[in-house]
Amino acid sequence: MSVNSFGAKSTLEVNGQSYEIFRVDAVEGHEKLPYSLKVLLENLLRTEDGANITAEDIKALAAGAPTGEPDQEIQFTPARVIMQDFTGVACVVDLATMRQAVADLGGDADKVNPLAPAELVIDHSVIAEYFGTADALQLNTDVEYQRNLERYKLLRWAQGAFDEFKVVPPGTGIVHQVNIENLARVIFPRTVDGVLQAYPDSCVGTDSHTTMVNGLGVVGWGVGGIEAEAAMLGQPISMLIPKVVGFKLSGKLNEGVTATDMVLTITEMLREHKVVGKFVEFYGPGVSEVPLANRATIGNMSPEYGSTIAIWPIDEKTTDYLRLTGREEDQIALVEAYAKEQGLWHDAAKEPVYSEYIELDLSTVVPSIAGPKRPQDRIVLAESKPSFEESVKAYTADPAKTVPVTLADGTSFELTNGAVTVASITSCTNTSNPSVMLGAALVAKKASDLGLKPKPWVKTTVAPGSQVVTDYYEKSGLQKYLDELGFNTVGYGCVTCIGNTGPLIPEVSKAINDNDLAVTAVLSGNRNFEGRISPDVKMNYLASPPLVIVYALAGTMDIDLAKDPIGQDKDGNDVFMKDVWPTTEEIEEVVGGSISAEMYKSRYADVFAGDQRWQNLDTPEGNLFAWDEASTYIRRAPYFDGMPAEPTPVEDITGGRVLLKLGDSVTTDHISPAGSIKADSPAGKYLTDYGVARQDFNSLGSRRGNHEVMIRGTFANIRLRNQIAPGTEGGFTKDFTQADAPVTTVYEAAENYQKAGTPLVVLAGKEYGSGSSRDWAAKGTTLLGVKVVIAESYERIHRSNLIGMGVIPLQFPEGQNAETLGLDGTETFDVTGVTALNEGVTPKTLPVVATKTDGSKVEFDAVLRIDTPGERAYYLNGGILQYVLRQLLKK
Structure with a gap:
């Protein structure tokens, strides 16, 4: 039932059309609110029902951004949900399984249906198997369809079976670029109960870089797939009113400095400022100096510095971009009129009241890269050579090692540590930005005119974010x-940044692995975690698209680009980076003369239709999916097997064993890899047993619709270091169910623990679960039998996902960790106080007792990171999906 406690309901006339709106100025305190909190305030006014959203919630939000620790819970209802295919396939499998479960329990399966618009963009499946040839795009697309036919049939079925669910077919572009170029409304016009409303567009997405849409002034962030499913089914997002960090911009970028340099600088600043779980909002006179594409790039990197969002207010740059990308004039008029009416239009003279403040003069930004294993580890380009020389020592005992290589065509060379073996213009971060994409093309022109070529050991790829590029x-x-x-061009998708790099040049790959070389990848992406880009590559660097081409020409990271030549011209003369680097004026000239609204209108005219191959897919019909027990891609999920109509009480954890003891910065890549499947891994053996040939393994990400593969791939990253299995690297652990505790795979040990009825524990350090918002990092954890994770700190999405899958996230007491407490992972763990949750109480801490092999005990009170009543309800139900299913059955 709708409530209107503040009399906020009103109308707005735009170009002869009347819209129902909910005015934020109806609430006292709105004037000083940050832009992002005004959007949340409107959301609460519009969805106020007196139960989940009350007048007190609205007053609490209008009181302003908190300066202390956030403690006020609100329920946010996003306007829509956006997905990519890796997480989206898993979502559809869960929804199809939920329909089956409802039918099995005697309910109406059609009740499992998105209540909020949901859009899925297939962009994660294409792999750069082929490169460097005119037909690479076609060949990679052929392989993509061949490998992913089952997944694509499922998505085609879902598009027909579910209302409000649309799919953007393969080969269109990267989800976040398609979002800002076409799907984002900025202001959402929608008929609700027969009334045409206008309200701010907002979204949650199953990819952490959903925040790219923040560049358009759209409040949106990444959530786990399980949270997204709940949002699709009408569940609001439970959240605490966040702290908002005001990021004041002044000045403008200097000549030769790119948007990527600005992003890496801001990433470093915000990571140091500690913005995890906070909103970041840009304001000040420098805002008008930042083009929309650069804003989107900065918003995109929000997960890399840890904020929930990194948002820009609506202004003329926003409406200019909407016009450029072919939006209808009536929609643009609505955006401007609504934003001005609701105080959402940027005014540099007005300064909202923020929780915290930070400032950057854009003129101080200098060319930069980041690496070799984290996006926040910025390196000033002028210092890149000594930085590399120091970093490489951690990867090899012989930095000067060289190996002779001869390619199939007879080309011979010496391969060294630091050689750039992958140079890829890839990922959503930069491939949406015409200035850096055309800047890279100008570098290519200048280099080609001089007769330069990339070094023969470099795999070179371009994966544009949309066909408009x-x-x-x-x-x-x-x-x-x-x-x-x-x-x-090798494909329109994420490619290298998510590990879909494909094989390196065969002779190069063999030389690397036979001689344990520490080679490098340079990519214009946002993720460079260990083991992510290629199993052959140990060191990964983020750089702007123009720099990617420069490094491909140089062929090594062991170079001072200000002093050392990157190659020789046709006459044998040294060529330096400055000789091929375009000026800002050159870039602006080619941008202005090359892009038109007609390009966007043409490419997006029928964006959901797809090509003939997509339209001709043999698609299942009916409201229940026809499961194929022989499928190695799509299997009915096990989460509802044997689920009673009412939840059983939760219990304390006794006799828990440590499955893994991990260090700091363990990412969702470490927990649930998305890259290649090794033949001798548990996942590889499973596929082999099912008769799948090695060349058809595809990637772990593409197999997310099959829990059997994904369980076996959990904690299987080739760079994972489990401290209770010292001397190993990869998915290995000790199995304490056996007397001599042998080292075995994580999956095999977990199987034995489950047979023995032993609950499992994971110990971890700081920033546990950072990186991509992989629901399978939580799903795989729970299906292995892990009941509790104890970490020093968590990434926001992963903590939420653990609860959503029925795993307790605990935090070591402030200033303590496994080492300071003397825990080595051989202990048995008891966690008490869990049963208090059954009584509607969420304790702040839970007593933990770790009993060592000699009988001595380590006792401490761990912080219980179930932060809201909504999260408690999810945990009590065994997970968010079980909670939603039971709510549907009650209705």
Whole structure:
């Protein structure tokens, strides 16, 4: 039932059309609110029902951004949900399983249906198997369809079976670029109960870089797939009113400095400021100096510095971008009129009241890269050579080692540590930004004109964020220069940044592995975690697209780009980076002459239809999915097997054993890899047993619709270091069910623990679960039998996902960790006080007793990170999906 306690309901007339709106100025205190909290305030006013959302909630939000520790819970209802196919397939499998479960329990399966618009973009499946040739795109697309046919049929079925569910077919672009170029409304017009409303667009997405849409002024962030499913089914997002960090911008970027340099600088600043779980909001006179594409790039990197969002207010740059990307004039008029009416239009003279403040003069930004294993580890480009020389010592005992290599075509060279073996213009972060994409193409032109080529050991790829990039490359006449350097388009998708790099040059790969070389990858991405880009590559660096091409020409990270030549011209003369680097004026000129609204209108005219191959897919019909027990891609999920209509009380944990003891910065990549499947791994053996040939293994990410593969891939990252199995690297642990505690795979040990009825514990350090918002990092954890994780600190999404899968996230007492407490992972663990949750109480701490092999005990009170009543309800039900299913059955 709708409630209107503040009399906020009103109307707005725009171009002869009347919209119902909920005015934020109806609430005292709105004037000083940050932009992002005004959006949340409107959301609460519009969804106020007197139960989940009350007048007191609205007053609490209007009181302003908290300066102390947030403690006020609100229920946020996003306007829509956006997904990519890795997480989206798993979501659809869960929804299809939920329909089956409802039917099995005698309910109406059609009740399992998205209540909020849900859009899925297939962009994670294409792998750069082929590169450096004119037909690479076509060949990679052929392989993509061949490998992913089952998954695509499932998604086609879902598009027909579920209302409000749409799929953007393969080969269109990267989800976040498609979102800002086409799907985002900025202000959402929608008929609700027969009334046309206008309200701020907002979204949650099953990819952490959903925050790219923040550049358009849209409040949106990444959630786990399980949380997204609940949002699709009408569940509000439970959250605490966040702290808001005001980031004041002044000045403008200097000549030769790119958007990527600005992003890496801001990433470093905000990581140091500690913004995990907070909103970041840009304001001040420098805002108008930042183009929309740069705003989107900065918003995109929000997960890398840990904030929930990194949002920009609506202004003329926003409406100019909407016009450029082909939005209808009536929609643009609505955006401007609504934003001005509701105080959402940026005014540099007005300064909201923020929880915290930080400031950057854009003129101080200098060219930068980041690496070799974390996006926040910024390196000033001028210091990159000594930085590399120091970093490489951690990866090899012989930094000067060289190995002779001869390619199949007879080309011979010496391969060294630090050699750039992957140079990829890839990922949503930069491939949405015309200035850096066309800047890279200009570098290619200047290099090609001088006769330069990438070094023969470099795998060179371009994966544009949308087909529009190809259009403006063609119109500018620069595509041919990229092709001449081997930077042919390999696909429209995430590719290298998510580990879909494909195989390196075979002879290069063999030399690396036979000689344990520490080679490098340079990519214009946002993720460079260990083991992510390629199993052959130990060191990964983030750089702007123009720098990616420069490094491909140089062929090594062991270079001072200000002093050392990157190659020789046709006459044998040294060529330096400055000789191929375009000026800002050159870039702006080609951008202005190459891009038009017609390109966007043409490419997105029928964005959900797909090509003939997509339309001709043999698609199942009916409201229940036809499961195939022989499938190695799509299996009915086990979460509802044997689930009673009412939840059983939760119990304390006794006799728990440590499955893994991990250090700091363990990412969701470490927990649930998305890359290649090794033949001798548990997942590889499973597929082999099912008759799948090695070349058809595909990636772990593409197999997310099959829990049997994903369980076996959990904690299987090749760079994972489990401290209770010292001397190993990868998915190994000790199995304490056996007398001599042998080292075995994590999966095999977990199987034995489950047979023995032993609950499992994971010990971890700081920033546990950072990185991509992988629901399978939590799903795999729970299916292995882990009941509790004890970490020093958590990444926001992963902590939430653990609760959503029925795992307790505990935190070591402030200033303590496994080492200071003397825990080595051989102990048995008892956690008491869990049963208090059955009584509607959420204790702040839970007593933990770790009993060592000699009988001595380590006791401490761990902080219980179930932060809201909503999270408590999810945990009591065994997970968020079980909670939603029971709510549906009650209705």
